[in-house]
Amino acid sequence: MGISCPVDGCDLRIDVIFKARDGTGYGAHVHNIEQFSTLNLFPAASSLMPEVDLHEDDAEVLSLLCKFLHPNHAQPDVSLLPWETFCKLAAVVEQYRIYNAMALCKLKMEYSVEERPYEVFQYASTTNYESLRDRAMKLCLSSHPLECFVKACELGLTDLMDEAALKTLNLPMAAVEEALRGTKNWQLTLLAWMAQREALRERQQSLLLNPTVGPQHKGGSPRCEDWHTYYSAVVLKSLKRSDGNLTDAITTTRQLVQGCSYCLKAVEMWGRNVDATMTLFGSRFPFSSFFKTYTGAEGL
Structure with a gap:
C-alpha cells in the first residue's frame, strides 16, 4: 500500500514523507508546512519526494502532527487524547514549531495544571512558558520537592528555590546529590x-534539649514522672527519624502524659514553640543565602 496523507479527503499532492519510529510513513505537503511552521522540517528537495526520518516520534503522534498541517480541515481535538499521547504531541509541536497546535496544547496544559501539576511543570520548563511553569511548580512542591528545587536553582528563581529547599531537608543526602549532579x-x-x-538540625537539637516549661504542678513541681517517661520517648523517636522531625515526635507520644493535665499543657506549648521556630527558620535562614555564600550567584 502506498504512502498517503492521514487526513481524510485530502487531495493535495504529497511532496514530502514523514517516517515514524516504527517505520510508518505519512504523506505531507511542503506548502502546508511552510504555512504553519518557521522550522525547516524537510531537506532541500533533491528528489521528487524527499523523506524526513522523525525516528523519535511514534506513528500516532506523527499522524496528529500531519493533521494539524491542514488549514482547510478540522483540527484534532486535543481534549479527547489520552494524557500520554497528548504530552508527546505537546512536546513534538513545540519542537517543530507548529504554532496552531502549540496554542491548543498550551491551553490544555493550563487547564490541567491543578490536576497534573508535575507533568505541566515538566512541559513548561522545557518550553519557557514562565508563568505556567512557576504556577505548576508551586503546586507540585509537596509531591516533587527535589525536582522543583533543582529546577528553581537552575533558573535562579529565589523564592521558589527557598520554598522547595525547605521541603528537601528531610531527604537523604545521596538523593539530593544524585538530583544535582551534572x-x-x-x-x-x-x-x-x-x-x-x-543549621536546621542545630535548631531542632536546641528545641529538643530545652523543652518548653508548662504550668507548675500542685506543690510547685514543674514536672512529674509521666513527663520524664514522655520526654525519653520523644528523644528516642526524634533520634530515630532521619529528618529529625521534632513536631511529629512531640505529638505522637503525648498519650504518655494523658493522665496529667499539667504535662499535657506543657506538650501543647512545646509543640507550638517548635512549629513557630521552624516556620521562622525559612525566613531567617533561606537556602538562597547559603547558596550565594558558596557560589556567589543567585542561581545555577
Whole structure:
C-alpha cells in the first residue's frame, strides 16, 4: 500500500514523507508546512519526494502532527487524547514549531495544571512558558520537592528555590546529590544545601534539649514522672527519624502524659514553640543565602 496523507479527503499532492519510529510513513505537503511552521522540517528537495526520518516520534503522534498541517480541515481535538499521547504531541509541536497546535496544547496544559501539576511543570520548563511553569511548580512542591528545587536553582528563581529547599531537608543526602549532579556548580549547591540542613538540625537539637516549661504542678513541681517517661520517648523517636522531625515526635507520644493535665499543657506549648521556630527558620535562614555564600550567584 502506498504512502498517503492521514487526513481524510485530502487531495493535495504529497511532496514530502514523514517516517515514524516504527517505520510508518505519512504523506505531507511542503506548502502546508511552510504555512504553519518557521522550522525547516524537510531537506532541500533533491528528489521528487524527499523523506524526513522523525525516528523519535511514534506513528500516532506523527499522524496528529500531519493533521494539524491542514488549514482547510478540522483540527484534532486535543481534549479527547489520552494524557500520554497528548504530552508527546505537546512536546513534538513545540519542537517543530507548529504554532496552531502549540496554542491548543498550551491551553490544555493550563487547564490541567491543578490536576497534573508535575507533568505541566515538566512541559513548561522545557518550553519557557514562565508563568505556567512557576504556577505548576508551586503546586507540585509537596509531591516533587527535589525536582522543583533543582529546577528553581537552575533558573535562579529565589523564592521558589527557598520554598522547595525547605521541603528537601528531610531527604537523604545521596538523593539530593544524585538530583544535582551534572548541573552547573552542583558541588557548591550541595554544600549550600548541607549547610542549611545543618543549621536546621542545630535548631531542632536546641528545641529538643530545652523543652518548653508548662504550668507548675500542685506543690510547685514543674514536672512529674509521666513527663520524664514522655520526654525519653520523644528523644528516642526524634533520634530515630532521619529528618529529625521534632513536631511529629512531640505529638505522637503525648498519650504518655494523658493522665496529667499539667504535662499535657506543657506538650501543647512545646509543640507550638517548635512549629513557630521552624516556620521562622525559612525566613531567617533561606537556602538562597547559603547558596550565594558558596557560589556567589543567585542561581545555577
